[in-house]
Amino acid sequence: MTVLEDVYPSRVGAEPSRHPRVDPVVYAGGPISDRLPDDELRAYERTGYLTTELIQPWEVAALTREVQRLTALPELQGADEVITEPDSDVVRSIFMVHRLSPVFAQLARDRRLLDVARQILGSEVYVHQSRVNLKPGFVGKEFYWHSDFETWHLEDGMPRMRAVSVSVALTDNHAYNGPLMLMPGSHRTYVACVGETPPDHYRQSLRKQEYGVPDEHSLSELAREGGIVAPTGPAGSAVFFDCNTMHGSASNISPEPRTNVFLVYNSIDNTLADPFCGLPPRPEHIATRQEVVPLEPSP
Ligand code: 6CS
Ligand code: FE
Secondary structure: OOOOOOOOOOOOEOOOEEEEOOOOOOOOOOOOOOOOOHHHHHHHHHHOEEEEEOOOHHHHHHHHHHHHHHHHOHHHOOOOOEEEOOOOOOEEEEEOHHHHOHHHHHHHOOHHHHHHHHHHHOOOEEEEEEEEEOOOOOOEOOEEEEOHHHHHHHHHOOOOOOEEEEEEEOOOEOOOOOOEEEOOOHHHEEEEOEOOOOOOOHHHHOOOOOOOOOOHHHHHHHHHHHOOEOOOEOOOEEEEEEOOOOEEEOOEOOOOOOOEEEEEEEEOOOOOOOOOOOOOOOOOOOOOOOOOOOOOOOO
16 A cells, blocks of 8 residues: 655644645646636636636526425435534535535536536546535625645545636625635645644534634735635636635625535546545545546536
């Protein structure tokens, strides 16, 4: 059994630290070279994110109906795939929707998303994680600043930075209802956090993350270097962002929900190893380990 070298250690030092990314952002030589025009690909490489109009209103309506169906499904009441808000029973997220729902399975294989991932990651891809974050009006709580990769590396054993998320807005994303916020350029810096990962950390972290949280000095430095953006857009718009782009979103105290579906594409050449934090792997509904095969584009 080859033990993979940990090139991105975190949660081991007494002090936080910042390190240069050692992986490409855009990988050459993949099966798709023409989904994104070169200027958009270069902008993604430089900033770590890309915004676009993606799906049509009737598609948003179908996905929204599917979220409502899943939320009401008797067998999902209290299921591990359903995460509630930290201070109430309000549904915060539904995980693994690409396996729970044929509608989301179809979206994951839609070439408008899949081929962007295949082009950026330079390989065939599979879904590492999917989730709907509902962020209801008035009670949808924040997702504090974080790098997804730091968690996926430590707690899921994702070896290298070769994954991309796409957040598809199912409701209008305004400045006032807790839109996704990103730090442009932050994807090139790996922020090593302090604190040891507790067992079964996900039971807490998916409600309110407390480990793998970057320190305020590192966040201030990244924001000073690249600023903060909060892309707004109508339902149907989307943000593609690198697995290491620092992001978060504020609590939603407006009357309007901010519901997004997130699909995380991982390169088929970057499948999960043992978690680098040394704990047992997280459950399948959070990190795909079984039936890892390249996604076939839907016709
Ligand atoms: O731990 C995770 O995988 C989840 N946590 C956050 C805050 N974003 C990525 C993912 O949904
Ligand atoms: Fe995240």
